[in-house]
Amino acid sequence: xxxxxxxxxxxxxxxxxxxxxxxxxxxxxxxxxxxxxxxxxxxxxxxxxxxxxxxxxxxxxxxxxxxxxxxxxxxxxxxxxxxxxxxxxxxxxxxxxxxxxxxxxxxxxxxxxxxxxxxxxxxxxxxxxxxxxxxxxxxxxxxxxxxxxxxxxxxx
Numbered sequence: 001x002x003x004x005x006x007x008x009x010x011x012x013x014x015x016x017x018x019x020x021x022x023x024x025x026x027x028x029x030x031x032x033x034x035x036x037x038x039x040x041x042x043x044x045x046x047x048x049x050x051x052x053x054x055x056x057x058x059x060x061x062x063x064x065x066x067x068x069x070x071x072x073x074x075x076x077x078x079x080x081x082x083x084x085x086x087x088x089x090x091x092x093x094x095x096x097x098x099x100x101x102x103x104x105x106x107x108x109x110x111x112x113x114x115x116x117x118x119x120x121x122x123x124x125x126x127x128x129x130x131x132x133x134x135x136x137x138x139x140x141x142x143x144x145x146x147x148x149x150x151x152x153x154x155x156x
Contacts, residue, residue: 016040021051028052031060039099041107045115052155058117059153064124064146068102072140108151117153124149 013019015038029048038044048058069081083104091098112119124146134142141147 015044023050024053026051027056029058033061035060036062041111042114045111049115049117049155056155061150064149065102066145067147072137112153116156118156119153121152
């Protein structure tokens with residue numbers, strides 16, 4: 001980046017809290033597999049919208065909500081969890097205990113709308129690379145259900 005005359009600042013802060021970024025400043029904000037960790041979806045989307053200029057774009061990806069609701073065995077999908085269950089549960093990750101919830105698509109759509117963001121595109125897919133590298137139940141499900149949700153929204 002220095003060769004191009006650019007510099008970057010790393011800001012480490014919970015996404016639910018104000019971190020000193022300027023308001024109405026950015027043309028684009030993106031989140032790659034992080035937004036689902038927020039404990040305050042509407043508040044986080046509002047904060048992101050506040051950083052965007054009018055007509056600015058917010059793109060995020062996360063695990064597709066349906067993927068965690070089913071199990072696959074021998075090409076047969078079985079519902080193992082209610083899609084409507086958004087209750088919090090704990091996840092152990094690298095020695096840390098984290099809280100997580102599986103949100104419905106409508107929860108994301110409605111939170112974006114509350115934050116003044118309009119969805120322009122939504123992609124539901126399973127990446128070919130994942131299908132080639134993975135095996136077992138995950139890959140079996142990925143052939144029948146989307147693994148990833150990608151949303152492009154614009155600030156009104």
